[in-house]
Amino acid sequence: MAIETPSAKKNVLEFKSTSLVTPVLILASDDLADINQQLTEKVSQAPEFFKNSPLIIDLQKLNAIAGKLTVEQIITVVREHGFMPIGIRGGSDQQNDQALALNLPVHSTHSQTAPLTDKKVPATLVTAGAETAKTIENRPLPENKLITLPVRSGQRVYAKGDLIVIATVSAGAEIMAEGNIHVYGSLRGRALAGVLGNAESRIFCSDLQAELVSIAGIYKLKDDLMRHPQQTPVQIALDGETLNIKQI
Secondary structure, X not given: OOOOOOOOOOOOOOOOXXXXXXXXXXXXXXXXXXXXXXXXXXXXXXXXXXXXXXXXXXXXXXXXXXXXXXHHHXXXXXXXXXXXEEEEEOOOHHHHHHHHHOOOOEXXXXXXXXXXXXXXXXXXXXXXXXXXXXXXXXXXXXXXXXXXXXEOOOOEEEEOOOEEEOOOEOOOOEEEEOOOEEEEEEEOOEEEEOOOOOOOOOEEEXXXXXXXXXXXXXXXXXXXXXOOOOOOOEEEEXXXXXXXXXXX
């Protein structure tokens, strides 16, 4: 009689590391009324961008002024504005305990995040030294992506290299690339280039009506963008910590 051996277990899950950028809310006051008002103003500038957005709460500045807010109070007010907090950082031992009691993780202050302010916290950039021809030859080619259909509201497109869209990017849509972004149509949604920190990335579009544009975490919202000419080709580049928009 043959003896049956148990078959190998099939893998049903897998853990992978990612390079996602999460907005950070940096609090510098414990006045809930002021926080509520400024959150209202910020969200109104790009409601679709901030809708259901994950958020990390940075408490370092709040603690520097001995702010008295509890983590629960902060979480309550940001949720009222549609954010989905996924943890805190820079908290005291007491604040960390409060967060954990609310099932919110405590993050390191060195995690990869994008501050929810008009300026970006400077990132440490690693520059490559002299490379041998063999190293350059073996380097994987960037995974550029071409989109030929309109990117509709609610859709999100990501490219590991350059992203080229030869159609309209609708309001409420989001396109992201580790390299450059080219839009040969109206850009009405959100465009984020150099999402892993490449400050040399650029955004090119035929008609700038965007809700938000960002390069390497430095961004401008619709109110600022509407000051620039529409229905004319432009390029957006990063100069230090300022986004420059020029006609092509």
